Amino acid sequence: MKDFNFSIFSGYLSITDSNQSFHYVFVQSQLNNKDNSVPLVLWLNGGPGCSSMIGFLQEIGPFVFLNDDDESLSYNEQSWNRVAHLLFLESPSGVGFSHNPLNITFNDSQTADHNLKVLQEFYSNYPEYQKNPLWLAGESYAGAYIPLLAQKIKKFNDLEVAVINLQGMMIGNGITNLTHLPISQLVYQKQHQLLPPNFDISACEKNVTSEDCKDVNSNAWRITKRINPYDIYGYCYYEEKEVEDEQEWLSEMKQFMLIHDDNIIQVTNHELGVPCVQIDNIQNYLNDIQIKTYLHVDESIQWFMCSRYHNKQFKYVSDPPLVMKVLQEVINYDLYTILLYNGDADSVVPWLDTLQTLQTLNLSITEEWRPYYVKNNQLGGYTQGYSNKLRFVTVRGAGHMVPQNERIGAFYLLNQTLFGQAF
Template identity: 30%
Template structure:
């Protein structure tokens, strides 16, 4: 325990304190810049190599007896009256030799928890917290109030319809840790392996979920995590004698899945939303080639620099939201989301009594770990082949996009889907929520694409009601209603 604490404390000194929802902070674009600069020097693993490495990996299974009881949360500090569901949190060891353990938080359903499906949620980054961001700011049962010490109910929480499991992955993110510092330099392959090992062990701890319908969801760089983990689950369901995970589908929000689609879509979005000039846009079109292996040119870098300069201090994850200002009372965005929520969450999760109630090791909790981001070893140029495999497997595959996200835009998602070259089954139409257009939907062969009107990158934060409507439609396997 002492060693783990010392290493966790040591590692916390390496962190740059960054908030996923912080003004001007865009971990994904930072990661892509780093990867682009390294790309010529890296030997990138292709999809087949990832699959081969996955399929031969032994899975550690540790003793889980009694740990579920230890993980039950009696009450979170400041939680509101009327909390009527069970909560659990704690660590699952995924590598005992390295002392690597992943932190989770489970919010069970207040009604029908014994029959509702199990849904795993993953935030991206890479290096950002699924608990602090996903649970406390987006789709979890609580939101942190402006006093940093009390919680309020999220009436649009996803655990109303599913038992939702939030996983901090990889080690070094949020409360997850390793006693081996080299583990904090990691990549997509290791992250998928560890997440799968976590699931197998967690299901031993919570055996009542072994036969339950299971879904994997997430956003942003989880556009890599979710499909890769789903592919690994399906592979290992066939080739191991371990627990067969009853995977029914995946849903990824504003996902980064393809580099070329991401960069082209982002700059096209900037132009069509009056952020960059015709001249800058034309300069990018004429001088930039975002395909894999294409040479970088000084002209392309210059025009991209001009585009980011033009963006100025607009929050890239929601181009219409106000910034959090320390000099005035927080001003909700047009969607009603408080832009200072990330700072409230940071304050709450760094309170010792909160960490104790979560059974977490005492650390300096941060929304995102920039050490992990800056030292990410490798990321595939595209995961579209993985998504194609999942589409062919017969599981449910949904992509949803908030349409005010400038970083991983709705345009990016449409360009990526076009590359899949799948046929349309249900033509594009507006879906309705409370008498208004909630967004638009198109049903493809083995794929559904949904937009969420007025939502930024963190769809459940900005449009919680519409996000919940999309989520329930996904669980039911039905397209959102048009009336």
């Protein structure tokens, strides 16, 4: 049995002015835990409404379910705690084991405010990590969470009451420009031969919110319904009720693929489950009474991967123009190292959508598109450098959850980014 030189802490961090309690898991680094130069990575999964315990138990934590059908945890040789402390936060409240007693309807700005308060509470409980370099990391809707939290931290630091040592951020398959995303999804599907060559997407290119575009998307989903949208070369688990009521299923897919009628997306209660994704092992593990005791969480809470599908109290309103505005502002600070990375087998947030976002932001290219190589000189993907300390990277063969599909490649991205090493 391997001896481990790190500890794992779990419990609640509270916001006293609203009675919300946020479940967190803190994993010490395998490096010297008394060294203030060891990075601290705050990890957020997306949704909105999906639990960061997925990141902990399936992606970057030290003990994970390596395969979808594993019944027990295995040591993760590519755990990110090899080089950093890891703080997993179930946010907003109402997600996972976190409490939302006031039945709050969340939005992007409010969630960032809460995440900042929770981070301050973490430092109050663990003051020895206050000076460590902080990195914000996550995937999917964390593409909104992270820039807004970075902005809040910058404004907090400007008050000079205390300083949070934010150094940068890493966003995987991040949702940033929801206005363009539906078009990117269709283009990606056509480029990868998931749709017929003559499949017409011009209605969406003209007006993404039109009724004709909605029909295009519905037809595309009918054609691709047995393809895992998060990993087009991966396995698709599905429910028979998808077939029983196709209209209900299409309505659910509209939410999953984040198609919207205007600039605001409202996420409410859903029952279908995440398309093609099977996480029974994690769900059974986290709902075991003994595990809940170990984690110091409320035993009465039933854990689900994404609260928006099971918790009628969880409601979220997204504001895409705000996210783009803040992302531009954070980049313009020119203070933080920013890595935007995409698994190239993801059709939910395709790599070309992130590239479109970068083009919208009018950044200067400082390093032309080129390949990079990982273990045994294998092609890891492609990268392009931009002004203001920003880099874009694709990860070959990875889906929406890069650290799950390509553990070696994801750890390479982390290591090179945290320590300023060349790709």
